[in-house]
Structures are given as structure tokens and as C-alpha cells.
Amino acid sequence: MESKAPTNPLVCPGLTALALRLLGELAETSAASSSNLVFSPLSIYAALALTAAGARGATLQEFLAVLGARSRDELAEIVRGLAEHALADRSLTGGPCVSLVCGVWHDVTRKLKPAFRDAAAQSYKAETRAVDFREEPGEAVKLINAWAAAATNNLIDSILTDGQVSTQTDIVVANSVYFKGTWHVPFDEEYTEDDKFHRLDGTTYDVPFMQISRSHYYIACHEGFKVLKLQYKQDHQRFWPPSPFSMCFFLPDARDGLAGLINTIASSGPDFIREHLPASSVEVGEFKLPRFKLTFSSDMSAILQRLGLQVAFDEKEADLNDMVEEEGTGRPLALQSIIHKAVIEVNEDGTEAAAATISRMLGCAFMEEPPVTVDFVADHPFVFFVIEEESGAIVFAGTVLEPSPSTPGEKLLRGGRVHDDDDDVDIRSVEWPITDESADGGLLSCLRHCIRWLFGYKAEQSYGL
Missing domain, CATH: 2.30.39.10 (Alpha-1-antitrypsin, domain 1)
Known part of the structure; x- marks a missing residue:
């Protein structure tokens, strides 16, 4: 039966275009190393959009080109609209649990500009907090990792290591996406x-x-x-x-x-x-x-530079100064790295997935009838999208090369549940090895194995078996 193309336009064609370009780049690397791939285009897009809220000039124009938007205001409207409407949490009514949150951590010596702080809070629902990257970078890492763990229901327990934050770090921008959904018709x-x-x-x-x-x-x-x-x-x-x-x-x-x-x-x-x-x-x-259950972690900087985000990584040319107040040294801001982690599990019940993206800044057709x-x-290997x-909106994407x-x-550990009017009864398949004893002993031996499996050896002894 022939399918029809959707008539309503994409809310965010820039997000979809970035997702497909990232898939092409990341899948080539994953195939070369025979490894699986999972990433969240949505998380990467939101982190870059929040960073763009502090960009100016040529740096801003690169962000807009990569993200497929005409202005910072349009980017903010896209992310806010997705978070509040299309990707709103539906878990209270029995639907998918969805969470899209952002965070900004800045050194105590680099205060955020009021306009950027307001945009981060209002459009990106971002938590902003001052930390001491200069004197206590390790404590800052612990704080950011704790935020990532809480935002992803502990699927991602850390996204930064101590070595990835230094005394030169001025700002860390982060986004996390969490998704958990049950199939409309679960598998048995x-x-x-x-x-x-x-x-x-x-x-x-x-x-x-x-x-x-x-x-x-x-x-x-x-x-x-x-x-x-x-x-x-x-x-x-x-x-x-x-x-x-x-x-x-x-x-x-x-x-x-x-x-x-x-x-x-x-x-x-x-x-x-x-x-x-x-x-x-x-x-x-x-x-x-x-x-399948997949995990992925990578510095996305090189890939994003190949896709056109170059000036933002140049310590001399980058202009992210709409993000922080001038602190007297004239130190400019530039992207140091874009770190992305993602996890997804698909089973008989449904899907659970999470992703986190960290942006660190330094000073310096036609369808055939089936x-x-x-x-x-x-x-055999395939591609997937959530x-x-x-x-x-593409929330997660990836390739499965080795489930x-x-x-x-x-199979001994797997079992279903049946629902009684009064209570849930746990039903498990009963399996035991075929031995010489069970083969010769017939029904009595089988009964012995059943009682032993269900209730233990003491029960077997109490029945005189």
C-alpha cells in the first residue's frame, strides 16, 4: 500500500538537516571501527543554539548556517517550542517520559551578561550557576556530572573528566535529553x-x-x-x-x-x-x-568544524562576547570542545534513552506497493531514529552493527507478568538441565527439579523427595 508524504511542514528543518549530516559523518567512523552508534541530534542542536545566544558577527553567522536558522531569536523560539509542546513530558498520562533541559556554568570571574542569562532561563530553561574553575576545577566537574546524572535518570553518570576542565575554562554549556517510552503494543x-x-x-x-x-x-x-x-x-x-x-x-x-x-x-x-x-x-x-543496548561518547568538535562551525573554535577570531561581561583582561571566548554522550536500550517493553552535550569555552520519493x-x-546492520x-524532530538516531x-x-531469568483482579502474579518459565537422573527417574525426577527450582532444596526435603 502506498504511503503519502506528510502535508504539514517540519517545525525545525534545520534540526533534521543537521541530524542527517551528523549521521553521515558519525556512521562512517563507526563502520570503520565496527562499532554501534547512538546520538541525539536534538541534544547537540539545543547545546549549539544556547551557545549561539552569546555569539556575534561571523561566529553567529556560522552557528545560524549550521543550525538552519535566520536569527538567535528564531533559534530560541524553535528550542522553546519543541520543549514546551512537541517534546512535552507525557508520563503523567501514561505516555512517554521526555525531558529536555540545559545548564550553564561560568567561572566566578566571568559574569554572564543579563541578556544572555535571561535568554538561557526563558527560552532554554537553563540553570545558570557560578563555579570556581580557577581554584577548584575538580569540584566544578563533580557538580556538572551530578547535573547530567540527575537529568538523564542516571543513564549517563558523568560527561566530564577532571582533565577536561582546567584553570583556563571560562564557561561550560550543557544540554541533556531523556526519553522513556513503552510500545503501543509491547512484544511478548x-x-x-x-x-x-x-x-x-x-x-x-x-x-x-x-x-x-x-x-x-x-x-x-x-x-x-x-x-x-x-x-x-x-x-x-x-x-x-x-x-x-x-x-x-x-x-x-x-x-x-x-x-x-x-x-x-x-x-x-x-x-x-x-x-x-x-x-x-x-x-x-x-x-x-x-x-539492543548502545552507548556512545565522542568529542564532536572536528565533525562540527567539517560541517561549517570553524570560526567559533578559533581563539583569535571567535566572538562569543555577548555571553559574558568584560572582566578587564580582554580575554576573548572561543569554543574548546563539544562533548556528546548517549545511551539507548530497546527491548520488549519499549525504549529508554538519554544524551548529554557539553560545550566548553576557553579564553584565548516514490514508494512501491508492498x-x-x-x-x-x-x-543485519540497520539505521534507527526516534x-x-x-x-x-529527530530525538535520537544511530546504527546497529552488533546488537x-x-x-x-x-532465558531462565526472563518471565512475564499476568494481572489478576487483586494482585500481580509473577510467572516465570521453568527450565532445568536434562540429566541421566531425570531421564531415568521420569515424572518423580521432574517433580523434584520443579520444586527445587521454585522453592529451594529445603522444600524438596520437606516433601520427602
Whole structure:
């Protein structure tokens, strides 16, 4: 069935364009090192936008070009609008938990200008605080790391090391994004089974695959790739429509087709993602999607310079002086580094993800008709996006080259829950090794193993077994 391109414009095409360009740059590095990738375009965009609020002249023009905005006011309006509306927290009603927060830490000798402080607080909901980078840089690092841990529900316990802040540091600007959503229709762990995942080098290994728990999914078939869309729950009510948040998996048809697919995505316009999302569900044949947990940490400075943010890193040319008051030495501000960390976990229940970005400053198409039954077997590398569909905002993106491997005995630890009118009853699958004793002893031996597994050896003895 043919999908239709969205009619409403992207709220922030600059965010989407930056996301696709970053995907192209970061995925190339990750593929070369055979490592997974996860990052938050939203977090990077918000941190850069907040930094741009203190930029002037050529430095500001570079920020605006990279972020796809016409002015600092437009940047502030975009981030504020996303935080207050499209990305508003929905956890109180049973929907996704979403948090987008910023922070600014400045040395006690470099006071923030009132206009920048007001913009940080009003448009970016940023906490601003004076710290002593000169005399106690270690304490400043602890304070910033504690903020990152609290903002990401401890998924990211630290973003800076002691060596990344020095007596020359004047300002640290940070953003964090936290997301936790439950699938609109969760997967049943009972159907999760190990199978082979094919690496880019042709080797295989066992990973746990979530398998089909219903007959219809949102899948679109395109030339050379398929797209699966999994929607998140919006409300406590069982039959409430799904939330506008979804996770989309772009799976190349060829097992070695990841690089080509990423090149297509990264070189396309900002509407590429939404134009290729499935608009309706189809009947599904074989279905396999691996569970995975990914982490990522990198200094983004070199990549952002390649994308056009160059003057801001030049100690002689950078102009970020709308950020701080003149303190008498004439020391200019310049970007030293942009540090980004991200974590994501995808399992039968849903998705939990977090990201944090630190900016440090120093002084000195056409869609084919799918077949009647569509298979979606993600047993080789693929691309994923967590998006808010109404605005088009890309909250997280990445590539899965090697999902988390299967752990021996893992299935023994997994179990479902059934809901009784009075209480929850924990149901776990009962498995035990087949030994010579159990093979010869028949039913009695099996009963012994069951009681031992459920209640321990004392219970077995009390029954005289």
C-alpha cells in the first residue's frame, strides 16, 4: 500500500538537516571501527543554539548556517517550542517520559551578561550557576556530572573528566535529553528467541530477537530498503491512540547495504525520513528485531568544524562576547570542545534513552506497493531514529552493527507478568538441565527439579523427595 508524504511542514528543518549530516559523518567512523552508534541530534542542536545566544558577527553567522536558522531569536523560539509542546513530558498520562533541559556554568570571574542569562532561563530553561574553575576545577566537574546524572535518570553518570576542565575554562554549556517510552503494543518475551545476526564482515553470532506478537505492523517497502515504524503508548487507557513518538528502523535489503542506505539518507533533504515512513499497517510474515543496548561518547568538535562551525573554535577570531561581561583582561571566548554522550536500550517493553552535550569555552520519493505479506527480518546492520512525528524532530538516531549478544542462561531469568483482579502474579518459565537422573527417574525426577527450582532444596526435603 502506498504511503503519502506528510502535508504539514517540519517545525525545525534545520534540526533534521543537521541530524542527517551528523549521521553521515558519525556512521562512517563507526563502520570503520565496527562499532554501534547512538546520538541525539536534538541534544547537540539545543547545546549549539544556547551557545549561539552569546555569539556575534561571523561566529553567529556560522552557528545560524549550521543550525538552519535566520536569527538567535528564531533559534530560541524553535528550542522553546519543541520543549514546551512537541517534546512535552507525557508520563503523567501514561505516555512517554521526555525531558529536555540545559545548564550553564561560568567561572566566578566571568559574569554572564543579563541578556544572555535571561535568554538561557526563558527560552532554554537553563540553570545558570557560578563555579570556581580557577581554584577548584575538580569540584566544578563533580557538580556538572551530578547535573547530567540527575537529568538523564542516571543513564549517563558523568560527561566530564577532571582533565577536561582546567584553570583556563571560562564557561561550560550543557544540554541533556531523556526519553522513556513503552510500545503501543509491547512484544511478548515468550516469543524472544536467539538467532544469527550477520556482521558487515560476513561473520555471525547469536543475539536475542524479538519476534512477531501480532499479525500487522507499520512497514513500508522501498527500492533497496524497508522501514518499520513502532509507535509508543500515549495513555493509560488500553485502546487510546498511540503517541506521536515512534521508533523507525531503516533496514537495507542487502546484508552489506548499510553504507549505501546511509549515504542516501544523509544526502537527501530534511523531509526524507517522514516521506519514507509507512502510513498504514500491512500483514507481516516473518518478523525479527534484535534487542539492543548502545552507548556512545565522542568529542564532536572536528565533525562540527567539517560541517561549517570553524570560526567559533578559533581563539583569535571567535566572538562569543555577548555571553559574558568584560572582566578587564580582554580575554576573548572561543569554543574548546563539544562533548556528546548517549545511551539507548530497546527491548520488549519499549525504549529508554538519554544524551548529554557539553560545550566548553576557553579564553584565548516514490514508494512501491508492498506485497500482500511483508517480512521484516533485521538480522543485519540497520539505521534507527526516534522521532516526534508531528514536528519531525529527530530525538535520537544511530546504527546497529552488533546488537547485544545472547547471554547463556538468559532465558531462565526472563518471565512475564499476568494481572489478576487483586494482585500481580509473577510467572516465570521453568527450565532445568536434562540429566541421566531425570531421564531415568521420569515424572518423580521432574517433580523434584520443579520444586527445587521454585522453592529451594529445603522444600524438596520437606516433601520427602
